[in-house]
Amino acid sequence: LAFQMRLDPMNIKLRELVKAGAIGQVGYIRRRHCxxxxxxEGFINGGTRWHIDPVANMGMFMDDASHAADFVLWVMGMPVSVSAEIGNTLNEVAADNTGVATYRWADGAFGTVMHSSVVWAAENTCEVYGDQGVIIQNHDDGPSTAFKPPHPVGLKLWTKETGGWEIFDFELPPQHGARISNVARHAVDFLKGEREPICTFAEGEQSSQMILGAYRSSQEGCRVTLPME
Known part of the structure; x- marks a missing residue:
């Protein structure tokens, strides 16, 4: 499964910081992917129109929030519940274009996955808050990569120990498409038996449960236990 977030250098570093305990116990993680x-009009009416076909693609939250769900799964593990709102804002061309899902983990941590397909520009893409520090990531989706300020900061870490920010020097691509293109080489290497899978089938099933659970929560107006029966 080609989840490009797992191959992005900033995401890899962010996960390493969390796993190494750089910010202590995590209380909240937020991932925005827009x-x-x-x-x-070209996307809506051209060859990419299948994205807005509810039979082919269910909805834009299913299509794109699945990447963010896989990311938080990769960093935090499988959550135990989800509450969500998914629907349309600003236009009605797709089955849905915006959603916010709040997840809960067995250790008490909270997490939010947010997606919207009607966002022109942005900056912050991920926040992780722990009892010993904070990680902030910027410019890691389409709208935030396309429109960066003059001196963008991609990833930074604040810790209680230092009382200040450490900025990590990552070269940010001009467009988000460069990150997606990076998947191809890794996928070919996997098919040739030269690397482990980018994401296992079991992990793909878990992130799908996270998204399908969010849809059920939104439709039924209730918290949904994960994994679903």
Whole structure:
């Protein structure tokens, strides 16, 4: 499964910091992953129109929030419940274009996955808050990569021990498409038996449960236990 977030250097470093205990016990993680495609007539009416077909693609939250769900699964493990709101804002061209899902882990941590396909520009993509520090990541989705300020900061760490910010020097691509293109080489290497899978089938099933659970929560107006029966 080609979840490009697992191959991004900033995401890899962020996960390493969390796993190494750089910010202590995690209390909250937020991942925002957005697009501007539903403002584009070419996307809506061209060869990419299958994205907005509810039979082919269910909804844009299923299509794109699945990447963010896999990311928080990769960093935090499988959550035990989800509460969500998913629907349309700003236009009605897709089955849904915006959603917010709140997850809970067995250790008490909270997490939020947010997606919208009607976002022109952005900056912050991930926040992780722990009892010993904070990790902030910027410019790691389409809208935030396309429109960066003059001196963008991609990843930074604040710790209680230092009382200040450590900025990590990552080269940010001009467009998010460069990150997606990076998947191809890794996928080929996997098929040739030269690397482990980017994401296992079992992990793909778990992140799908996270998204399907969010849809059920939104439709039924209730918290949904994960994994679902």
């Amino acid at each position: 697009l501007s495609v539903l403002f584009s």
